[in-house]
Amino acid sequence: MTQLALVIDLNVCVGCHACVTNCKEWNTSGAAGPMVDMNPYGKDPTGTFFNRVQTFEVGEFPNTETVHFPKSCLHCEEPPCVPVCPTGASYKRKEDGIVLVDYDKCIGCKYCSWACPYGARELDEQQRVMKKCTLCVDRIYDTTMTAEERRPACVRACPTSARLFGDIHDPESEVAKAIRENGGYPLMPEWGTQPANHYLPRRKTKLRIREDELERADNPLKIDQQLPKPGKSEPSLDDVTSW
């Protein structure tokens, strides 16, 4: 069974919000209708976003690290938001594991947002329905696009390739390998929601150089001190080459 998901590398994310803006641009232009921006030039601008980048500081000064943390729907394998929906507007697709909302069925009761521990769902103040990340379902299957383009807008936008996209159930996929080999982990594992999206941890990038790599242990100069000076009558390089 396929389970499409994002893998987000916290070690690489620089917090530029390119994924946020590209997500908004693509998804606000789609057939599902715009994602509202309320009061965009006013005092308290607010709007619907599928994806947010948050910033956390870990540690105590001076030993601190800034962690940029992109957050969107995690497309849980056991999504707690789906069974609580009274209308069936929220559903998880069998074929690829994407959790979607049918905007024509949603009554805007907000119950699913209460049932999501991650705060991944946002009620659109204009359309009065619940919205969330679709993994760009209207993009990744669009055969009029090239294979390179058939990836979520956020993944396409990321300048540092901090976002990977693929089927986490396929052990040979890029995302499954990234999770397996780089310690990928899910968020809030304590609730058993089994998020499909995984995060790769921060890692200290260290260059390990041994002493003998800086100074050649087998340097003949070290063993024999200086090379013996050739005698004055010995043939020199000038004698054996001619041009």
Place this chain on the structure above:
Amino acid sequence: MHPAFSVVFLTTLIGAGQGLFLALFTVESYAAFGLLPTQSSDFYAVGSALALVLLILGLVASFFHLGHPERAWRAAAQWRTSWLSREVIVLPAFMGMVFLYGVAHWFGFNPVFAQLPSGAPVNLTAVLGSVAWVLAFALYICTGMIYACLRFLREWYTPLTVINYVLLGGASGFSLGAALAAAQAPDVMPLLAGWALIITFLGLIGRSATLIRNARLKPKSTLQTALGIKHPQIVQKTMGLMGGSFNTREFFHGQKPALLRSVKWVFLVTAFLVPMVLLGMGLSMAAGGVLLLAFVIQYLGLLAERWFFFAQSNHPQNLYYQSVA
């Protein structure tokens, strides 16, 4: 959580409506077994009408919670998995049965189907009332389970939530029933006022037990599990937005902790202690006005209780929304 007044009114109004119906049917059951004198059908008809008014007001309030009220009918679809869907089915079914029960009493249409060995008649209102009785409890369970089934809202994730919905709705309904009985059927007033007193006291125990339980809760989710970073010291520097979002509006009550604490004491006094005193006074003096006052104060107290019920619940998503910038 941000307490939505639509839901505060919905749950308190239908709770009282269900309780009032249960009070009426208690009287009818006692009377059927000869434990009480038979009452005029007007008492049941007026009582049912009053219960129906409360239920309709609750239903109207619930529509203000929806983004698309015109699609509300769709909410009956997922009764297999969703407690909200079950409530959407049971509420109108209960309202229909209360309506039929009241109509049968109003027109005195009450054919007897059978006779119990004890001699108690099995008549139409007993059948309708029994079905409605089951539906009333089913509705309490649905309403309570809507909140009690959300496992990461740990303040709600306890059987006490369902028990309290039954007890608090029952208490307010029986108080109203006692006030109604004082005006329409003085014979049964002591029974209903007595039960109202008992259920209010049980409600106080149940609600206090929940308060004690919730005061001892330790959060299961922390910033460490929310981010997957194992460091004791993590501070949010920005939530990625400046002007607020659905996440900051829906899941924070936005009040100072001191207000929350005072609301707790206000509802403990007004929903339980004052009504218990007034019910006791009304019971001993047989004063309908005092009983009505007990119901009104108890209902206002329950509004505060329900507000607190929502405000106290701490959603784990709030971990991601601690600091604007």
